[in-house]
Amino acid sequence: QGSHKYSGMVEDCCCEYETVDHLNEEVLHPLLQDLVKTPFFRYFKVKLWCDCPFWPEDGMCRLRDCSVCECTENEFPETFKKPFYHGLSPDNPVCQEGKPEAVVDRTIDAKAFKGWIVIDNPWTNDDETDNDDMTYVNLQLNPERYTGYTGPSARRIWDAIYTENCPKYPSQEFCQEEKILYKLISGLHSSISVHIAADYLLDEATHLWGQNLTLMYDRVLRYPDRVENLYFTFLFVLRAVTKASDYLEQAEYDTGNSVEDLKSQSLVKGLLHNSKLQAACPLPFDEAKLWKGQSGPELKQQIQRQFRNISALMDCVGCEKCRLWGKLQVLGLGTALKILFSVDGQDNLVHTLQLQHNEVIALVNLLNRLSESVKLVHEMGPAVEKAVGVP
Ligand code: FAD
Numbered sequence: 214q215g216s217h218k219y220s221g222m223v224e225d226c227c228c229e230y231e232t233v234d235h236l237n238e239e240v241l242h243p244l245l246q247d248l249v250k251t252p253f254f255r256y257f258k259v260k261l262w263c264d265c266p267f268w269p270e271d272g273m274c275r276l277r278d279c280s281v282c283e284c285t286e287n288e289f290p291e292t293f294k295k296p297f298y299h300g301l302s303p304d305n306p307v308c309q310e311g312k313p314e315a316v317v318d319r320t321i322d323a324k325a326f327k328g329w330i331v332i333d334n335p336w337t338n339d340d341e342t343d344n345d346d347m348t349y350v351n352l353q354l355n356p357e358r359y360t361g362y363t364g365p366s367a368r369r370i371w372d373a374i375y376t377e378n379c380p381k382y383p384s385q386e387f388c389q390e391e392k393i394l395y396k397l398i399s400g401l402h403s404s405i406s407v408h409i410a411a412d413y414l415l416d417e418a419t420h421l422w423g424q425n426l427t428l429m430y431d432r433v434l435r436y437p438d439r440v441e442n443l444y445f446t447f448l449f450v451l452r453a454v455t456k457a458s459d460y461l462e463q464a465e466y467d468t469g470n471s472v473e474d475l476k477s478q479s480l481v482k483g484l485l486h487n488s489k490l491q492a493a494c495p496l497p498f499d500e501a502k503l504w505k506g507q508s509g510p511e512l513k514q515q516i517q518r519q520f521r522n523i524s525a526l527m528d529c530v531g532c533e534k535c536r537l538w539g540k541l542q543v544l545g546l547g548t549a550l551k552i553l554f555s556v557d558g559q560d561n562l563v564h565t566l567q568l569q570h571n572e573v574i575a576l577v578n579l580l581n582r583l584s585e586s587v588k589l590v591h592e593m594g595p596a597v598e599k600a601v602g603v604p
Pocket of ligand 1: 402
């Protein structure tokens with residue numbers, strides 16, 4: 214059974230499957246695709262150094278496609294650089310994906326984030342303070358796709374996430390908030406699997422890439438709850454973005470390229486003030502219902518701790534490109550959690566909410582990844598079922 218069979222309200226959300234598919238196809242997906250290509254949103258600051266606090270690094274990445282292409286000096290926005298930055302070494306190595314790669318630009322300067330603050334996100338483990346381990350990565354050169362990362366290393370990360378930090382809720386035993394944490398992680402996991410299946414190395418010898426329909430079915434489509442959790446996560450993150458709309462609208466999108474920066478600004482506006490979205494799905498998720506019980510504050514701290522552990526686990530992902538996208542997407546989820554749950558006062562967030570440059574980039578890129586996955590699941594569903602012989 215494929216995605217077209219999903220109908221009615223997305224569980225724990227306020228929109229229907231058909232509405233989500235329609236809005237995504239018509240409005241959100243095209244808009245987000247353009248937005249993530251703008252310079253402001255395509256560079257992500259990340260510490261790719263594997264600093265796993267739980268197990269020794271085991272280097273499980275077996276394909277060259279795991280390697281991340283770091284930014285060349287030329288393409289890197291001027292405003293992200295330190296003043297008096299000196300050039301690169303002339304003998305730049307060639308990027309492992311066949312594109313030119315340069316020495317990593319590690320000059321992370323607070324001035325790069327004009328109008329943006331550096332403040333700890335209580336939901337994540339990452340230390341965002343600038344230091345020499347930080348790298349800027351051009352996300353457009355590093356698509357999330359099949360990397361060959363599999364086996365015990367990958368398995369133990371997912372196992373640790375699910376068993377220790379985010380157990381699958383057995384029926385009614387877990388409270389709503391625990392259930393939501395599980396669904397967010399499961400939805401993200403579905404999205405990662407969809408991207409692996411949609412961009413798969415079909416033939417290593419001829420380097421042929423394409424869709425792996427069987428994998429898409431085996432990992433995601435045959436489990437309705439995984440598809441449902443993907444839609445849930447998409448709506449949850451969409452709600453966070455719309456809730457932060459005043460803040461995001463007033464933020465400075467400055468990379469020194471005024472034409473491109475105006476484009477970022479106008480696309481952000483288009484996303485936040487979209488009449489079709491507001492008419493069809495004005496409240497994608499209702500966060501006001503949560504943390505209401507007596508143990509609310511305690512529960513929030515506990516779930517925050519669990520999520521921080523999941524964030525720390527991303528440093529144990531033994532494949533560089535998977536680690537990049539794992540860190541980005543967990544930071545994006547942590548940012549959505551922060552917007553929805555860590556700021557007091559429901560309205561006027563512009564005075565109380567503080568986001569880092571990198572959090573905004575992670576949030577928008579996560580929303581785009583989820584939007585791509587929802588579209589792929591919706592579109593590929595029937596073909597996948599036909600290919601695997603589902604009656
Ligand atoms: P896995 O996907 O490893 O799943 C493990 C178990 O989790 C399953 O057996 C099932 O019980 C459960 N499970 C699976 N999906 C869900 C779900 N949606 N909800 C709830 N439970 C579920 N590989 C790449 O090729 N490219 C990448 O970019 C990439 N990024 C990764 C990022 C992270 C953070 C991690 C931990 C791994 C990443 N991997 C990536 C590896 C990939 O996710 C798989 O682990 C790997 O392909 C092996 O898949 P598997 O069939 O063993 O099942």
